Amino acid sequence: MIQKNFTEEELKVVEVLKQVPDPEVGVNIVDLGLVYTVIKDDEKKTLTVDVTLSTPGCPVGDTIIQHIQTILEVTYPEYNVTVNLVWEPQWTPDMITEQGQMELNQ
Amino acid sequence: MQAGLSTKNAPSIWVVAPHFLLGPVSFLLASLYLLANYGALLGYHINAPILTVLHLMILGWVTMIIFGALYQLIPVVMEVKLFSETLAYITLAGFVSGLFFLIAAFMGYEFQLTNNFVIGGTLIIVAVLVFTVNTLITALKSEKKNVSKLYIVSSTIYLLLTVMMGLFIVLNLKYAWLPKAHTEFLETHVVIGLVGWFLMLVIGVAATLMPMFLIVHKTRKDFLRWGFYLINAGVITIFAITFINQVPVIVSFIAYLLILSGLVLFLLFNYDVFSHRMRKKLDVGMRLSAIALVILSLSVISFILVYFGNSTLGFPAGRVEIMAGLLLVYGFFTGLILGQTYKTLPFIIWLFYYQKLVGRQKTPLPADLYSDRLATIHMYSFALSVLLFVAGLLFSLEVLLELGAVAMVFTSIVYGVNVYRMIFHKKQIIK
Numbered sequence: 001m002i003q004k005n006f007t008e009e010e011l012k013v014v015e016v017l018k019q020v021p022d023p024e025v026g027v028n029i030v031d032l033g034l035v036y037t038v039i040k041d042d043e044k045k046t047l048t049v050d051v052t053l054s055t056p057g058c059p060v061g062d063t064i065i066q067h068i069q070t071i072l073e074v075t076y077p078e079y080n081v082t083v084n085l086v087w088e089p090q091w092t093p094d095m096i097t098e099q100g101q102m103e104l105n106q
Numbered sequence: 107m108q109a110g111l112s113t114k115n116a117p118s119i120w121v122v123a124p125h126f127l128l129g130p131v132s133f134l135l136a137s138l139y140l141l142a143n144y145g146a147l148l149g150y151h152i153n154a155p156i157l158t159v160l161h162l163m164i165l166g167w168v169t170m171i172i173f174g175a176l177y178q179l180i181p182v183v184m185e186v187k188l189f190s191e192t193l194a195y196i197t198l199a200g201f202v203s204g205l206f207f208l209i210a211a212f213m214g215y216e217f218q219l220t221n222n223f224v225i226g227g228t229l230i231i232v233a234v235l236v237f238t239v240n241t242l243i244t245a246l247k248s249e250k251k252n253v254s255k256l257y258i259v260s261s262t263i264y265l266l267l268t269v270m271m272g273l274f275i276v277l278n279l280k281y282a283w284l285p286k287a288h289t290e291f292l293e294t295h296v297v298i299g300l301v302g303w304f305l306m307l308v309i310g311v312a313a314t315l316m317p318m319f320l321i322v323h324k325t326r327k328d329f330l331r332w333g334f335y336l337i338n339a340g341v342i343t344i345f346a347i348t349f350i351n352q353v354p355v356i357v358s359f360i361a362y363l364l365i366l367s368g369l370v371l372f373l374l375f376n377y378d379v380f381s382h383r384m385r386k387k388l389d390v391g392m393r394l395s396a397i398a399l400v401i402l403s404l405s406v407i408s409f410i411l412v413y414f415g416n417s418t419l420g421f422p423a424g425r426v427e428i429m430a431g432l433l434l435v436y437g438f439f440t441g442l443i444l445g446q447t448y449k450t451l452p453f454i455i456w457l458f459y460y461q462k463l464v465g466r467q468k469t470p471l472p473a474d475l476y477s478d479r480l481a482t483i484h485m486y487s488f489a490l491s492v493l494l495f496v497a498g499l500l501f502s503l504e505v506l507l508e509l510g511a512v513a514m515v516f517t518s519i520v521y522g523v524n525v526y527r528m529i530f531h532k533k534q535i536i537k
Contacts, residue, residue, distance in 0.1 A: 023472050055318050059182050070465025093321050093384040105387045
């Protein structure tokens with residue numbers, strides 16, 4: 001599932017995730033369309049992120065996952081962070097944002 | 107950690123890096139040897155300097171880098187860990203020592219069997235056999251079924267067949283087990299080696315990497331599947347008719363036609379990927395790869411010309427063969443390796459130095475580990491050297507061949523410097 005609407009708090013998380021680049025292309029994972037959902041539960045103090053990769057064989061795949069996990073744990077130390085790697089729906093280049101496309105060809 | 111990802115399948119840097127340390131040395135030695143013997147390019151294609159440079163390029167440079175890169179790429183393509191790193195070290199040790207004897211044998215080659223041939227050939231066969239076992243077991247462990255895997259597994263088997271055939275040729279010179287012309291076996295050795303091993307492998311790896319690097323999702327995999335059948339049918343036919351007497355010429359003609367059709371399909375696959383790419387701006391690695399693919403097209407044309415014969419085209423014996431071989435081995439394979447080095451090696455080095463730091467500190471990106479300027483410089487010098495060689499061969503001008511060899515030496519040095527800088531990278535933290 002790809003989340004369409006984010007709360008104000010979740011948008012802040014998305015902004016944090018923009019600091020995580022795909023090391024191969026140098027564009028952040030949000031603008032590459034790799035972040036599918038962000039759920040921030042302030043009562044339970046949980047932060048759950050669903051992300052995908054451009055290809056299952058991505059050679060830096062778990063480095064990206066590790067990067068997301070670490071940066072969220074550092075930014076939200078009181079939250080329990082879970083990063084799920086999902087393959088459905090399959091990522092396609094159409095998911096790259098306009099900003100991402102611009103950066104890709106800079 | 108999540109299952110099915112490739113980082114944890116990545117091999118140790120110590121398995122990959124030695125190949126990238128030794129490969130550029132062979133490239134430099136081959137270039138220097140050619141510079142000292144550039145006049146041999148205007149002679150018949152089977153002579154000692156050409157065979158020395160060819161084997162140094164094919165084994166010491168191209169195969170060496172392919173071994174190193176494959177240990178890194180197999181986890182990406184097959185989504186499984188390499189079966190044994192110990193076997194990879196054994197392969198490297200056997201291969202390097204075998205190469206030493208083999209090159210010594212070719213430097214003094216006078217169409218006779220020497221001890222250096224037997225020792226070198228045997229060591230290389232053992233090394234390749236170990237490599238084949240390692241790759242095949244890895245492939246068996248992988249549940250992934252794709253066209254890349256098909257190509258890679260087949261190419262590995264052809265590599266084993268190539269080196270066995272190479273040793274057979276020199277042994278047959280002395281013992282004459284099969285009373286056929288030396289050149290017929292040589293032709294098969296070249297076809298299995300260049301087409302069965304190198305091209306099949308390149309196609310297999312490119313099938314995964316080109317769309318991945320250029321960000322393309324829907325690719326013409328059907329071109330590659332058909333290409334697989336056509337190229338295999340051609341190579342197997344060429345191999346089989348070597349051992350049969352009085353086969354009509356039309357059979358080998360059809361076999362070469364099958365191989366060429368497969369190659370054209372591979373070129374069309376790449377054309378389609380390049381036309382539909384999301385990443386319009388090409389980095390230096392992909393620009394070099396694109397140049398290599400253009401040279402491959404020229405090489406295909408040259409191989410077609412080989413069939414018409416030198417005398418028909420007004421060239422002395424062996425000229426078109428040398429041009430076609432040079433375009434394929436130096437132009438295509440070297441160009442592709444020069445480019446793809448920057449798409450593979452920085453990652454394993456980056457993972458080694460920075461994997462544990464991501465998210466905690468700001469780190470450089472893999473592309474920051476090499477000099478883009480140096481890579482661009484050797485891209486131009488490489489293209490220039492290919493042009494000079496081709497012009498020198500077409501117009502029989504030694505001075506152009508000498509300048510081509512100088513540009514080739516320069517290319518190998520600049521590339522080597524960039525690769526060594528990457529391997530001996532000092533960890534940087536960006537503040």
